[in-house]
Amino acid sequence: MIVSDDAGQFRVANHALCWVHAERLLQKLMPATPKQERLITATRDLVWRFYKxxxxxxxxxxxxxxxxxxxxxxxxxxxxxxYEALDKLLLRLHRRRDELLKVLEHPFIPLHTNASENDIRSFVTRRKISGGTISLNGRIARDVMLGLMKTCQKLGISFYHFLGDRLGLGSPGRPIPPLSQLVMMAS
Structure with a gap:
């Protein structure tokens, strides 16, 4: 599910915290000594082995x-x-344990958020060009339309045919079933 906050920024609900993003935090550490470099390398190795x-x-x-x-x-x-910076990062990630291990409760959840991020990429580009929306109602309408468009795309349905069907402009005798039914049939 894609959700927009009041600033028009998106977060992805019902997903595990992304392991790739967690690893990127390790990449950002700037070791000052060879020992710190070895600690980071060993930790990254442990994280990637766990991920695999x-x-x-x-x-x-x-x-x-x-x-x-x-x-x-x-x-x-x-x-x-x-190594203080590494220890703070490990503690920070440990506090997110439930999110990082959500996959153990729900194996269908991806370990990364790449698909979700790709889903919103086209909108983020459009928002940057247009400057976003002015009102809360505009943000809600935009988010609803984006969700419908991406759902139709994933189901292989033309978004424009879907809208036409819902507005009574579709082909008679060939209505498009509710998206909830199509999603259930696809999963």
Whole structure:
């Protein structure tokens, strides 16, 4: 689900926190010593190994492995290295444990938000060009239309035919079913 805040910025609901974004935070650290560099490299390696294990688990989810993933997560993110910036980042990510491990409860959730970000990219470009909306009603209308358009696109339905059908301008005898039905049939 795509949701806009009052500033017209988007967040993606019903998604796990993106592991790729978590790893990017590690990339931003600026080590001052070789030891700090080694600590960052080792942590990145642990994070990517954990991520790869989650990807494999998603292919054949096994509930009896979930406690092991939770323990392994805590080993990686609850540890202290002595490098203050890295320790703060690990603590920050550990506080987001439920989001990062949401996939263990719902294996269908992607480990990254690439699809969601791609869904809103065209709108963000349009918003930058036009300067956005003026009112709350304008933002709501824009968000609803964007959601309908992206849903139609993912279902392989022409957005314009969908709108025409809903406005009574569609082909008689060939109505487009409600999107909720089509989404349920597609999943």
């Amino acid at each position: 294990a989650l990807k494999i688990w998603k292919q054949q989810p096994s509930p009896h492995l979930i406690p092991g993933f939770r323990r392994r997560f805590d080993k990686i993110f609850a540890r202290r290295t002595g």
